[in-house]
Amino acid sequence: MIEIKQATLTDIPALLGLINSYAKGGIMLPRTEFEMAENIRDFMVAIDTEAGGRLVGCGALHFYTSSAGEIRSLAVEPGLKTRGIGKMLVQALEQEAVMHELESLFAFTYVDGFFRKMGFEEVDRGELPLKAWKDCLRCPKFQACDEIAMLKRLKIRAISPTFEPSEQRNPPAPELVHLPQLPLIR
Numbered sequence: 001m002i003e004i005k006q007a008t009l010t011d012i013p014a015l016l017g018l019i020n021s022y023a024k025g026g027i028m029l030p031r032t033e034f035e036m037a038e039n040i041r042d043f044m045v046a047i048d049t050e051a052g053g054r055l056v057g058c059g060a061l062h063f064y065t066s067s068a069g070e071i072r073s074l075a076v077e078p079g080l081k082t083r084g085i086g087k088m089l090v091q092a093l094e095q096e097a098v099m100h101e102l103e104s105l106f107a108f109t110y111v112d113g114f115f116r117k118m119g120f121e122e123v124d125r126g127e128l129p130l131k132a133w134k135d136c137l138r139c140p141k142f143q144a145c146d147e148i149a150m151l152k153r154l155k156i157r158a159i160s161p162t163f164e165p166s167e168q169r170n171p172p173a174p175e176l177v178h179l180p181q182l183p184l185i186r
Contacts, residue, residue, distance in 0.1 A: 001049045002046050002057075002083075003047045003049050004045070004046055004088050007040050007045045008040070009037060011040075011045050014045075016033060016036060018057075018058060019058065019073055019075055027110060031073070042062050044096075046076070046088060048080075056076065056080050058075055059089040059093050060073045060074075063102075067102055068106065068128075069106075071105055072108075076089075094152075097154060098154055104151055105154060106150060108148070108149055112148040118152070119152050125149045127149070128151070
């Protein structure tokens with residue numbers, strides 16, 4: 001059985017092992033023990049309770065603005081992919097984003113099909129918060145980035161509770177909040 005929980009400092013060695021194994025393949029950015037300790041509150045972990053509490057997946061929600069956050073460092077042990085662990089992690093991170101009243105989540109990924117299934121859509125990188133680019137500066141692929149930018153809008157405007165009884169079967173659809181367009185970086 002898989003349990004999703006908030007990461008703790010004692011999870012850092014296992015987190016480093018998982019994340020940096022993907023980093024060796026050029027799929028993720030490597031992380032240091034210092035970075036993990038500094039950002040541990042961003043992380044959720046997937047624990048296999050039937051395997052002695054072994055950490056088998058992780059993901060982080062990093063706030064960039066008061067309305068937008070990034071899902072990053074999403075990883076699942078290679079032998080356990082396609083078992084729903086990544087989905088469980090993204091759902092937990094999205095739930096946290098909603099709790100903090102974020103309007104959108106974004107991710108940079110090579111697995112766009114997975115994020116599409118989770119309700120994300122591909123966007124131009126220029127639509128994402130400029131602060132996100134600070135992490136790109138230390139990436140070895142910075143000049144030739146091949147990751148796909150994905151975005152999910154979360155917050156909807158409340159609809160007026162006053163509508164005619166005949167409309168109760170088909171209430172008006174809520175409107176999505178549109179995010180401001182950011183300048184393109186070239």
